Amino acid sequence: MLPISFLSDYGHRDEWVGVCHGVIQRIAPGAMVIDIAHELPPTDIRHAALMLENALPFLPAGVVLAVVDPGVGTDRRAVALRSADGRLLVGPDNGLLWPAAQAAGGIEVAVEVSASRFRLDRVSPTFHGRDLFAPVAAHLALGAALDDAGAAIEPATITPLEIASPSVAARTVRAAVRLVDRFGNVQLQARAGDMESAGLRPGACVELAGRSQGVYGRTFAEAPPGEAVVYEDSSGWIAVAVNGGSAAAVLDVRAGSSLSVAGCEP
Amino acid sequence: MLPISFLSDYGHRDEWVGVCHGVIQRIAPGAMVIDIAHELPPTDIRHAALMLENALPFLPAGVVLAVVDPGVGTDRRAVALRSADGRLLVGPDNGLLWPAAQAAGGIEVAVEVSASRFRLDRVSPTFHGRDLFAPVAAHLALGAALDDAGAAIEPATITPLEIASPSVAARTVRAAVRLVDRFGNVQLQARAGDMESAGLRPGACVELAGRSQGVYGRTFAEAPPGEAVVYEDSSGWIAVAVNGGSAAAVLDVRAGSSLSVAGCEP
């Protein structure tokens, strides 16, 4: 039986995560379910999609069940995908699965599961996580073929979620903010290679958004308390932290903003 | 071994949920434990009881361990129940288990477990979840007979928790508020059949508490942003949502309030 990795914005105050687990165990008794996280910002598809992309390389081969679904009950499609490297991803077709699927080699097979034979007998228009996506994930974990889960659709029609590439100039990288974590650390859509292309090397003084100075270092602790550090984070993205504070607050940025990192004279 | 579904108001800041899991694994190694939810409103028995009632149909057959227990250490009874459809429910006798047990066909067998042979050697007066309820649940999961868990008591003496039935008149349903979820959606103690009895049919304009208008629709998205929708929710109850807002705040209701839904001219 394949493990299922489960991500949602359901939170732990209501019973929603638990009943999805219940449905999975009713269909696939003993299934291993890994809770990636469930206290995500509600209805924030972009946040969940990028977080899933970051988590994927560390999850076991098997099924990903992801549900951040503000369009539940509308005509948005419900899908199950197989990526080139064999991951199975189940969730709404709203961009949520796209970055992870791309990172997993791209989408090889896609099926529409709204009318899946695996769904529960009664499908509520407001809780497809429980009635549709969890049952499909559980049957895939049991070894069902993707073709049996729904009707084939063209992989190229899956809703994309793309983040702008960074712009790299001499001694400046301007990049989109991917995610802000609970500590206010700011993850940028830029890699160490982009910094190097701009001539910014570890140890350099950097100016952020033209307003704060910091150091391009290796870890949080390299900045004095209250000061900024730019570093390659644990997902391989360039990020900004403020030692003991919130970089997002200090720099006044949020997910979807862009931020410039420029060399400076210390 | 039977799965255990576990609900509490312990939260995830303290070690309480974890040590209950630890106690279960020490007694029943490898037991499957489903966490229904643990960030419930502290000490709110009614909220937890109704949430458990909603969750139950989606949980696997087996044991329910539920602990919301403001009376721990007093003379409130501690019980384990078997419902007509074979569910085993363990927790304080304060109303918490009652709605779920009724929904499961009623209570067939009840035992008082305060002095259970399955309890830990030392029972703290303030943490029966760990010392009494989790061990009883674990032994039941292993297959122990309910009779071995405690002394038989009369099922009819189990503390009830009853919600008033809706009052249905021509073009008006007045119903108790069962639950308010994290989004502020308001779940009412009324069914679609009550709406129909009142002559309110999907598509109708409805007035809420004499102060807000909305539509009796099928899902959240049928209301424009900021407007109310009345719908049959995923647990089969009539509910009120405000698209992009909190219905509870807009209507100024909370669990235990009552709310009228009346037909109106749009």
Add this chain to the structure above:
Amino acid sequence: MLPISFLSDYGHRDEWVGVCHGVIQRIAPGAMVIDIAHELPPTDIRHAALMLENALPFLPAGVVLAVVDPGVGTDRRAVALRSADGRLLVGPDNGLLWPAAQAAGGIEVAVEVSASRFRLDRVSPTFHGRDLFAPVAAHLALGAALDDAGAAIEPATITPLEIASPSVAARTVRAAVRLVDRFGNVQLQARAGDMESAGLRPGACVELAGRSQGVYGRTFAEAPPGEAVVYEDSSGWIAVAVNGGSAAAVLDVRAGSSLSVAGCEP
């Protein structure tokens, strides 16, 4: 395979807990992982260490994975320990593991794991939970020898975390505040024996910090609403609660403060 009990300050908003679970399942498929708690006060080593000490007796024999690691990426050591009673504890050498290891009979064997052969191929300087500690814990769960996890170090060099002993005088106990839980209950570094040595027995009137009166009772419910009760808590420590309120707020104390409990005339 040994069960792993996992404690961290990662929270459930980000993917950090989930990817540690993912790494464990990739290495040790089917491993039982108990989440002790993850919504701890961020970077509060002392809080986590004392909570782990309290939880330990109720966790199954096996591996403890604990990560509260503000010094990640600095030269603080990363360690795996075996206690006299056979527990295996993995985490940063910053005091976090020390109280639990002492409670488990003391440290018998210690290894430094920063360069462990079990770590992931690429170790991020900011996420040793995922790249170093979770893999080491997973391999120990599979049965790897502690000696294979790292280089032996002297147990006596493990960073201690010691809480001052209470001072006991006639009719007064002054003790350090160990922990404040989510309800504001205040756990003191004092035992029932200390109260007895001071001549304070259950039923006594007690004055707290010279400002509030209460009763030395057995459980919360013995105080009228809004009043304080001193009691032996579920971990065997003397604690203060305010019925329906926050003792920490009423007494203006926090973890690390000290508090006097003195006899009084009611």
